[in-house]
Amino acid sequence: MSKHYAQDMGSVVTSRTSFIDDIINLARKSSIFYLLFGLACCGIELMQTGGPRADIDRFGSVPRATPRQSDLMIVAGTLTYKMAERCKLLFDQMAEPKYVISMGSCASCGGLFQAAYSVCKGVDKLIPVDIYVPGCPPRPEALTEGLLRVQDKIVRERWFSDRRMIGQREPGLGVDYQVA
Amino acid sequence: MTAEEIHAQLAAKFGERIGPLMPPNKDSWALVNKAEDLIEIGQFCKGELGFDCLINLSGVDWPKKNQIEIVYHLYSYSKRHQFVLKVQLDRTAPSLPSLESVWKSADWLEREQYDLLGVEFRGHPDLRRIMMPDDWVGHPLRKDYKEQASWHNIETTRESPLDGFVRLDDLTKRKAAATAAIVPAAEKKEVLQ
Numbered sequence: 001m002s003k004h005y006a007q008d009m010g011s012v013v014t015s016r017t018s019f020i021d022d023i024i025n026l027a028r029k030s031s032i033f034y035l036l037f038g039l040a041c042c043g044i045e046l047m048q049t050g051g052p053r054a055d056i057d058r059f060g061s062v063p064r065a066t067p068r069q070s071d072l073m074i075v076a077g078t079l080t081y082k083m084a085e086r087c088k089l090l091f092d093q094m095a096e097p098k099y100v101i102s103m104g105s106c107a108s109c110g111g112l113f114q115a116a117y118s119v120c121k122g123v124d125k126l127i128p129v130d131i132y133v134p135g136c137p138p139r140p141e142a143l144t145e146g147l148l149r150v151q152d153k154i155v156r157e158r159w160f161s162d163r164r165m166i167g168q169r170e171p172g173l174g175v176d177y178q179v180a
Numbered sequence: 181m182t183a184e185e186i187h188a189q190l191a192a193k194f195g196e197r198i199g200p201l202m203p204p205n206k207d208s209w210a211l212v213n214k215a216e217d218l219i220e221i222g223q224f225c226k227g228e229l230g231f232d233c234l235i236n237l238s239g240v241d242w243p244k245k246n247q248i249e250i251v252y253h254l255y256s257y258s259k260r261h262q263f264v265l266k267v268q269l270d271r272t273a274p275s276l277p278s279l280e281s282v283w284k285s286a287d288w289l290e291r292e293q294y295d296l297l298g299v300e301f302r303g304h305p306d307l308r309r310i311m312m313p314d315d316w317v318g319h320p321l322r323k324d325y326k327e328q329a330s331w332h333n334i335e336t337t338r339e340s341p342l343d344g345f346v347r348l349d350d351l352t353k354r355k356a357a358a359t360a361a362i363v364p365a366a367e368k369k370e371v372l373q
Contacts, residue, residue, distance in 0.1 A: 081331055082313050109338055117320035117327055118311055121338035 021158050028071075029151040030060035032099075035070035035090065040077030042104040042137040054140035056147055067093040072150060073127075074143070078106040078113055079120040091127045099153070101146050102129045104137045111136060181261045183208040186229060193224055209251075209264035215276035218267060222252075222282040230256045231263065234279070237289035239297040241271070243323045248274045248297060269299065278304040296321040 038046050049056055050063050064070045067090045079087060091100070102123050105111030110121035123129060130153060133146040181189075187201040187210055198221070199211030212221060225231040231254040240249040252265040269276060278301035279286045290301045291310040298319035301307060309316065317328050327336050 081316070081334070082311070084334060085313070085332065114338065117325075120334060121336065125334045125338075 018158070025155050025157065028097075029154040032059070032061045032072045032147065032150065032154075033064045033070050034061055034072040034074050034101075034147075035067050035094070036063045036065055037073055037087075037090065038076045039079060039083060040106065042076035042106070045137045045140060045143065046074055046076040046103065049140040049143045051140075054144055056144055059144075059147060059151065061147055067091070068095065070094050071097065072099045072101065072147075074101045074103050075107040075123045075129075076103040076137075078111070079123050079126075080118050081120055082118070084120045084126055087123065088126050097154075097157075099130045099150050100127055101131045101133060101143075101150065103133045103143060103146070104135055106136075108132045108134065181229075181259065183261075183263060186261065186263045189229060190221070190224070193228075194221060197221075207264065209266055212265055212267045215267050215269060218277050218279060219282065221265070222279045225254055225263070225265075226282055229263075230259045230261075232257055234283035234285045234289070235262075237279075237286055237293065239293045239299060239321070241297060241321065241323050243271065246271045248299060250274075250276065250293065250299065252279070273300075274298065275300040275302060277302050280304055295319070298322065 036046075038044070048054060050061075061072070067073070071094070073091060073094060075087065091098070100123070102108045106113060106119070107123045108129075110116075110119050113119040114121060120126070131146045131149050133142055135142050138146075183201065187198070187208070190198045190210065194217065197213055197217050199213055202209050202211070212218060233255045234252060235255045236251075236253040238251045238253075240251065242249065248269045248271050250267050250269065252267075253262070254265065255262045267276060274297070276299070278290055280290060280301075281303070287305070288310060290299075290304055291306070291308060293299045294301060294304075294307055295309040295311050296319055308314065312320065313331070316331065318325050320327075330336060
C-alpha cells in the first residue's frame with residue numbers, strides 16, 4: 001500500500017500515520033457520492049455516466065439527491081445568475097472534504113453563452129473548482145476520466161496528518177450570500 | 181376569417197381607435213392607437229372574434245424613434261385564424277394596462293417584457309422579474325443596455341484565453357517577412373564593399 005513511499009524515499013518507510021492515511025484515502029476515493037446537479041444538456045450526459053454503459057458505480061460513485069450526503073458536486077450545465085446563488089448555497093451545505101467538477105464548457109467559462117446577459121461566466125467565479133471537464137457536452141467517458149482525476153487528487157491528500165481545514169481552502173470567490 | 185375580415189370587424193366596432201391594416205397578407209397587423217383601449221379591444225377579440233389564445237407577447241425597442249412597441253399575437257383554435265395587434269409606447273416611461281385579466285397566458289409573458297424591456301403593465305397581479313435576479317440593474321434587451329461589472333461579487337466578464345493569440349501560419353509569415361527585409365540589406369552591404 002505504501003509502495004510509492006518506498007520509491008520516493010529509496011527505503012522502506014513504515015510510518016503509522018501515512019499508513020492510516022492510505023487506508024482512509026482508499027475508503028474515501030472508493031465512495032465518492034456525487035450531487036445530482038444537472039442544469040442543462042450536460043445533465044443528460046451526467047445521467048448517462050451513472051447509467052449502465054459508463055456506470056461510474058464501478059468506482060464507488062453513486063448519485064445523491066441531497067448536498068448533505070455528497071462529497072462531489074458535478075456542476076453539469078449552463079449556470080445562470082439566478083441559479084448561481086443556489087449553487088453557492090448547495091456547495092456550502094456539503095460537508096468537508098468536498099470536491100467540484102466543472103462539467104462542460106458552459107460551467108467552465110460560460111461556453112456558447114459567454115456573451116449572454118443572464119449566464120454566469122464560469123462556476124469558478126463562485127466556488128473553487130478541482131477538475132474541469134471540457135466538451136459540449138462531454139461524453140460519459142470524459143466525465144469518468146474527470147472522476148478518476150478526482151480520485152487521484154484524493155489519494156495524494158494526507159487527510160489524517162495534514163487535514164485540509166475550511167480556512168485553508170482557496171478563498172471562495174463567490175457570492176456574499178448569507179444563510180438566514 | 182381572413183385578416184381583412186377581422187380588421188373590418190375591429191374597425192366597425194372601434195372606428196378611429198384601431199389603425200389601418202398593415203401589409204395585407206397572412207401576417208398582417210393593426211395598430212391600437214391608445215394603450216388605454218387595450219382591455220376593451222382584448223375582450224372584444226376574445227369574445228366576438230373567438231381569439232381564445234394569446235400565442236405570444238413580445239416587445240421591440242426603437243431608440244431612434246424613442247418608442248417601445250408591444251406586439252400581441254392572437255390565435256383562435258376554434259376558428260383557425262390569427263391576427264396581430266401592436267401598441268406603441270413612450271420609451272422613457274413605457275406603461276400600458278395588463279391583459280392578464282383577458283388571457284391568462286399574458287401573466288408570464290408580461291413579466292418577461294417587464295424584465296427585459298422595462299415595460300410597466302398596470303394591474304398585473306405579480307409584476308416581478310422572471311429571467312434575471314430580482315435585484316438586477318437595467319433591462320438587458322434595451323438597445324442601450326450596459327451590463328453591470330459585477331453582481332453579488334460575481335464578475336460578469338471573463339478574460340478570453342485567445343487574447344494575444346497568434347496563428348502559427350501568421351507567425352511563419354511574419355518571420356519570413358522579417359528575414360526577407362534583412363537579406364536585401366546584407367546584399368547591399370556586400371555590393372558596397
